[in-house]
Amino acid sequence: MTYGLNDVVIHRQMIEESASPGAQKRVERQKLESMLAYCESARCRRVILLDYFGEQATPCGNCDVCLEPPILWDGTVAAQKALSAALRTGQRFGAGHLIDILRGKNTEKVQQFGHQGLPTFGVGADIDERGWRSVFRQLLAAGLLDADASAYGALKLTDSARPILKGETRLQLRRQVERPKSRATRSSRVGTGNAASSGASRSSDSPLLASLREWRLAQAREQGVPAYVILHDRTLGEIAALLPASVSALLAVPGIGAAKAERYGDALLALVAARH
Numbered sequence: 001m002t003y004g005l006n007d008v009v010i011h012r013q014m015i016e017e018s019a020s021p022g023a024q025k026r027v028e029r030q031k032l033e034s035m036l037a038y039c040e041s042a043r044c045r046r047v048i049l050l051d052y053f054g055e056q057a058t059p060c061g062n063c064d065v066c067l068e069p070p071i072l073w074d075g076t077v078a079a080q081k082a083l084s085a086a087l088r089t090g091q092r093f094g095a096g097h098l099i100d101i102l103r104g105k106n107t108e109k110v111q112q113f114g115h116q117g118l119p120t121f122g123v124g125a126d127i128d129e130r131g132w133r134s135v136f137r138q139l140l141a142a143g144l145l146d147a148d149a150s151a152y153g154a155l156k157l158t159d160s161a162r163p164i165l166k167g168e169t170r171l172q173l174r175r176q177v178e179r180p181k182s183r184a185t186r187s188s189r190v191g192t193g194n195a196a197s198s199g200a201s202r203s204s205d206s207p208l209l210a211s212l213r214e215w216r217l218a219q220a221r222e223q224g225v226p227a228y229v230i231l232h233d234r235t236l237g238e239i240a241a242l243l244p245a246s247v248s249a250l251l252a253v254p255g256i257g258a259a260k261a262e263r264y265g266d267a268l269l270a271l272v273a274a275r276h
């Protein structure tokens with residue numbers, strides 16, 4: 001699942017700076033945190049989603065986690081290094097600078113603060129920058145680090161970080177897997193949605209779009225409603241172009257809200273998984 005560390009910091013900043021009352025902000029923060037945990041989780045997406053709604057489920061076999069189970073590694077030592085880099089620099093810096101310290105990069109900023117003299121300087125050279133970004137994201141998602149919105153996203157340790165630092169708890173992390181770029185290009189039909197269309201497939205459709213249309217037609221017949229009530233043409237086109245591989249990716253498709261994702265998510269993800 002791709003999102004940047006900066007997205008997390010910016011999103012948190014937006015929440016803190018919004019005019020919403022405190023209670024609302026707390027809810028927003030919790031939502032962001034559960035979203036983060038969702039993104040970084042090594043559990044089946046369906047299991048987590050239903051768990052969130054208080055239901056038990058078996059792994060779906062269709063989501064990105066089920067299809068490509070993440071490789072877990074013992075990230076305890078890496079986490080300790082990352083946390084102590086934040087601690088030893090006064091919890092005043094963001095991930096970028098901390099990663100430079102860990103990787104032993106002699107940047108201007110490192111010189112300026114004399115951080116090349118820290119015991120943590122260069123102790124993380126065995127992990128590349130991408131790998132460290134993934135570690136920091138997971139530390140944020142696990143609530144071991146907190147990005148301080150009032151201090152430009154400076155990373156601060158939370159109380160839960162202590163047992164890790166002391167070596168009392170071990171931490172499993174997901175390995176960042178190199179994924180091939182999506183093969184799909186946006187089809188020219190995307191956006192030419194026509195609410196009056198029958199829902200039948202067209203000869204110019206990609207195989208995936210054709211099977212999405214067939215599925216929608218069957219749904220429409222079963223429910224006795226017009227095809228566009230199930231999903232708009234435009235939404236089908238977006239699914240065919242974006243190839244969502246998880247419920248959260250599906251939720252990012254215009255026209256798919258929580259209700260549609262819950263109702264049709266499994267079927268749509270299965271169609272995407274089967275056709276590309």
Ligand SMILES: [Zn+2]
Pocket residue numbers: 043044045046047059060061062063064065066067
């Ligand atoms: Zn699954």
